[in-house]
Ligand SMILES: Nc1ncnc2c1ncn2[C@@H]1O[C@H](COP(=O)(O)OP(=O)(O)OP(=O)(O)O)[C@@H](O)[C@H]1O
């Protein structure tokens with residue numbers, strides 16, 4: 001049986017547990033190569049790990065990182081939250097209504113390859129500078145993985161399960177809560193896992209364009225002052241954040257989708 | 266129920282009760298055609314039979330003859346294309362708890378424990394959580410699954426899953442049990458045990474059962490009566506009462522009468538698969 005949900009969660013499963021040392025090996029290798037390049041080139045363009053670390057500590061101490069990081073994360077999560085709500089609703093609607101499915105599928109397919117970042121200037125014209133165009137762009141980008149994940153997940157509910165619910169006399173709300181959503185959960189979490197890094201990328205990129213706050217701005221400021229260590233400090237922080245979010249969602253999947261492993265909690 | 270208030274004014278409530286001779290289920294010239302990509306499949310044609318209350322009816326037929334379709338229509342999940350279906354004299358409008366459906370694959374929710382799966386209909390019905398759990402425990406004891414309440418479906422064998430599904434279906438307090446090859450996916454030994462278990466539960470319950478299978482011995486061992494269906498179009502080719510004594514058990518399986526029934530039904534099915542099947546095969550593409 002080709003179950004898209006099963007394969008999707010299998011992907012999560014393969015990445016989440018396992019020997020943690022081996023998973024850190026790749027990162028260690030990257031850092032080692034960087035350190036080697038930094039030490040041999042000796043230019044300011046390639047600061048050493050110690051220099052980047054010192055800069056992060058400095059930015060933490062001055063409160064810059066906290067101030068800008070908080071703003072970035074607030075916008076990022078607002079966008080993600082809206083995308084999750086709209087995406088889940090769209091995905092569920094598509095899975096349950098032939099009409100919605102027929103309408104939405106070509107629409108999503110046609111708009112997916114469009115670089116939505118190109119819409120940013122228009123969004124600025126529409127909403128002005130500030131939070132609104134950034135959040136909107138995050139929503140637009142994160143909508144796709146959420147809607148598709150929910151759609152695939154909700155489609156994985158079998159006819160037998162729905163008929164069973166009808167036999168029992170469960171209403172549509174009860175069926176949604178007790179049957180459709182649990183069945184869709186694994187694929188929804190896969191969608192969320194795809195959306196999280198997109199959220200960070202989009203928000204930082206928009207902050208790099210004509211903004212005076214946020215991690216993207218901090219990065220551009222360091223660039224303007226010709227401080228490569230400042231740029232890389234922000235990049236490193238973004239990397240850590242992205243990694244943490246990914247681990248968090250993986251852990252969430254492990255806890256929520258326990259039945260796919262056949263192990264009781 | 267509100268009619269009771271006026272009961273003294275009317276000559277009696279007896280008119281509300283179904284006449285004793287009325288069958289619980291009446292299937293009359295039922296037909297079902299599926300249309301897909303301009304191709305029509307006559308899944309059922311002119312299927313008629315009555316089921317009296319409390320009968321164990323086996324329906325036997327080759328794969329694709331419309332057995333599931335028939336059961337789905339009785340369950341109210343699908344609509345007949347023609348004919349009528351009367352339950353205690355009333356037409357069937359949709360699914361209901363009066364007809365408990367058991368699917369070929371045990372349709373348990375993998376995210377719920379066995380206990381929660383069996384308790385779910387009670388929760389849907391508005392029972393309190395503790396009460397629903399208590400009822401679930403009783404039902405699980407009936408099907409011999411005590412001690413597995415907290416297990417998840419993935420941790421159980423196929424036979425145990427079907428037992429749990431049976432417990433959940435019994436929890437609907439149905440008048441009719443609709444079973445679609447529930448033991449089809451089980452190994453031979455588990456299957457025999459489940460047949461004996463079902464016989465035991467049914468003999469104590471007074472339920473009407475419509476049991477679909479393509480296993481001749483299973484149909485005979487379980488049934489008071491066996492309907493044999495033929496394919497293309499799906500229709501009834503034989504209606505035989507099984508005259509084996511009750512209660513039935515391991516000894517019944519060694520009864521020489523079993524072998525007689527077996528060869529009788531086998532002959533019917535063989536004939537059906539012969540030239541007649543070829544002749545009717547052409548009408549499929551009409
Ligand atoms: N939803 C459907 N759309 C189109 N054709 C269908 C549909 N459901 C069933 N059929 C067709 O109707 C016929 C009867 O199907 P059905 O599932 O009732 O057979 P069955 O006797 O239960 O077979 P099996 O023993 O394999 O379960 C088959 O030819 C099948 O292809």
Ligand SMILES: [Mg+2]
Pocket residue numbers: 332333334445
């Ligand atoms: Mg079938």
